Amino acid sequence: MANQYDVLGKAPGLEDLNKLSPNDVHLTIRGLNAGYGKMEILHNFDLTVSKAQSLCLIGPNGAGKSTILHSIYGFTNIFDGKIELEGNEITKLTPAQKLSKVGIAYILQDNSVFPDMTVEENLLMGGYIKDKQDEAYEEAERIFQKYERLRNRRNQPAKVLSGGERRLLEISRALVMKPSVLLVDEPSIGLEPKYINMVFEILEDLQKAEKKTIILVEQNAKKGLEFSDIGYVLVSGQTAIAGKGDDLLKNPDVGRLFLGG
């Protein structure tokens, strides 16, 4: 059945994806078929991302963007294909193993802050899975030093935080585990415009200064692509276009379909 996204053409090949992430490959997905229950959502999906690179997934509702993050983290049924981190297969690891053993963090964004717990207690929740509690405390301390907004509210209940500060706490909680890969689903959702830039500045610092690899889903395609080194346009569980963020911003089809141009 023809639809408005057919103009985007056929999926880019592996060579195209590898050209976008030529050095120091960090995470790869190859030939992934995955979904929920028996339903397959992602079809023969490939992804390549370099260390300290940022990749943004855009596409219409229901295309499977969140399902890609879920698959990397271990929340889906994987029928076929392979996920590797630095050349080691991690396809079948559980989310707890992903977080504590291989350093992949999934940042929850659905109001996951506990309002009556203090900011500090919320932050330390991020380390609950760490065998070495001392390390979690150390990392929490480093985060407080870095982010004044959290430091100033350290002993207050999290409900006093603004929307932007709350998002900062959600991101920081994932950092307690010192992950090398951050999976971030719609960081700007529900935020007032003044906080959206703040969240992207925080992500930029994590990528540039702390060398985190970031895989991001963003409904605000313009913001997401401006932020990211590379982007994939996902349609019906497959990549229709892959390119540098800047090039996708200039692509007329992407503009018309996703940037309101």
Ligand SMILES: Nc1ncnc2c1ncn2[C@@H]1O[C@H](COP(=O)(O)OP(=O)(O)OP(=O)(O)O)[C@@H](O)[C@H]1O
């Ligand atoms: N937990 C689940 N169980 C069953 N089906 C699901 C589940 N989560 C998502 N789906 C289905 O998988 C498909 C892809 O959903 P997904 O959430 O990955 O889309 P998306 O691209 O993130 O969309 P959106 O932009 O709306 O967030 C949809 O048809 C959705 O109904």
Ligand SMILES: [Mg+2]
């Ligand atoms: Mg989604």
